Amino acid sequence: MKQKRFILAENELPRQWYNIQADMKNKPLPLLNPATKEPLSAEDLAHIFAAECAKQELDQEHAWIDIPEEVLERYKYYRSTPLVRAYALEEALGTPAHIYFKNESVNPLGSHKVNSAIPQCYYCKQEGVTNVTTETGAGQWGAALSYAAKTFGLECAVYQVKISMQQKPYRSSIMRTFGATVTGSPSMSTRAGKDIITADPNHPGSLGTAISEAVELATTTPNCKYTLGSVMSHVSLHQTIIGLEAEKQMAMAGEYPDMIIACFGGGSNFGGLAFPFMRHTILEGKKTDFIAAEPASCPKLTKGKFEYDFGDTAGYTPLLPMYTLGHTFKPANIHAGGLRYHGAGTIVSQLLKDGYMRGVDIPQLESFDAGMLFARTEGIIPAPESCHAIAATIREALKCKEKGEEKVILFNLSGHGLIDMTAYDSFLNGDLVNYTPEL
Numbered sequence: 001m002k003q004k005r006f007i008l009a010e011n012e013l014p015r016q017w018y019n020i021q022a023d024m025k026n027k028p029l030p031l032l033n034p035a036t037k038e039p040l041s042a043e044d045l046a047h048i049f050a051a052e053c054a055k056q057e058l059d060q061e062h063a064w065i066d067i068p069e070e071v072l073e074r075y076k077y078y079r080s081t082p083l084v085r086a087y088a089l090e091e092a093l094g095t096p097a098h099i100y101f102k103n104e105s106v107n108p109l110g111s112h113k114v115n116s117a118i119p120q121c122y123y124c125k126q127e128g129v130t131n132v133t134t135e136t137g138a139g140q141w142g143a144a145l146s147y148a149a150k151t152f153g154l155e156c157a158v159y160q161v162k163i164s165m166q167q168k169p170y171r172s173s174i175m176r177t178f179g180a181t182v183t184g185s186p187s188m189s190t191r192a193g194k195d196i197i198t199a200d201p202n203h204p205g206s207l208g209t210a211i212s213e214a215v216e217l218a219t220t221t222p223n224c225k226y227t228l229g230s231v232m233s234h235v236s237l238h239q240t241i242i243g244l245e246a247e248k249q250m251a252m253a254g255e256y257p258d259m260i261i262a263c264f265g266g267g268s269n270f271g272g273l274a275f276p277f278m279r280h281t282i283l284e285g286k287k288t289d290f291i292a293a294e295p296a297s298c299p300k301l302t303k304g305k306f307e308y309d310f311g312d313t314a315g316y317t318p319l320l321p322m323y324t325l326g327h328t329f330k331p332a333n334i335h336a337g338g339l340r341y342h343g344a345g346t347i348v349s350q351l352l353k354d355g356y357m358r359g360v361d362i363p364q365l366e367s368f369d370a371g372m373l374f375a376r377t378e379g380i381i382p383a384p385e386s387c388h389a390i391a392a393t394i395r396e397a398l399k400c401k402e403k404g405e406e407k408v409i410l411f412n413l414s415g416h417g418l419i420d421m422t423a424y425d426s427f428l429n430g431d432l433v434n435y436t437p438e439l
Contacts, residue, residue, distance in 0.1 A: 239272025
């Protein structure tokens, strides 16, 4: 019988996160104060984020950051997550490629997001913070943060993208179950939300609008900090627990990936899987093809411009050096709500600029075709976001079939789709369409 699953013992779990900034030949450009255009310090960022997260955000010196013991104990509730050889998918495709996936869907929250929610809430608690705010798209991050906040005794307020809240009502129910307050964005509860609704009464919401509202609430509420589920460097840092585990598990399987693939919204799950492997490319010249799979309707990596831009719609955040479609970009109402973001994180943007990785855009219908095939072969219904990674994997596996190449492909299954069945219903009923943005 073939062995498909590789799981690490408790004493094999990584005890440090990997900070790729320390090893990058070209460091990410600094974050800028939008008023003065001067680089921001950790002290500046600490007005919004937990002080330790602000410090990690700008750390370009230390390659390894210790994981606090209390965070490690929380990780042990669900880590390690399995590395799985997708034999059934390989057989269905008739490919000589070896396909592996890191299954981040098996933790109690159903996605990789909790890997950063736990340390962010831990650092807030250590600092004496009592309230946290955030934004969320499809709701995976909002659910993860709501759980982590309750775990550490913090009050949590979540602004969820309005269209995603309508498409996935049970995600907001999960957040409320964990004690969070959930508001659809844009809303009339903040100045930013009111301005957005006044300009466009039918605005469906975006991660940019939700970030504006969450940041405004954090900066106007005593003893409150803003937390973020993607884009920022400290979030990708926390997510490297994924790739560090996968490195050890691939060694257990006796293989090393020729390609590493993950879906891409702001960069957290892509960076989490890719960065630990990418250090071997940077430091040793190891040849690996790193592929970020984004939606064709929100193609910042493949069609965006590298420039300084705001991370939110209202312009509350620092200016970030990134590939962007513009902070006022209004994405189409695709069901992969976690990928509907206008920009890419600063680390990923620099790595893309330097040629260490590439982006591919996936139409919505192709992504669901891929998710259906994966569900019918591997028995897991993937989140619409993860379907993009699966679609990119299938593209590469079929190229291997055409060329007769036995390559090793590793992708990240960032979450399950069991709360996304309205999206699958729409697909099965023939109601979904592809979107091409006007840029």
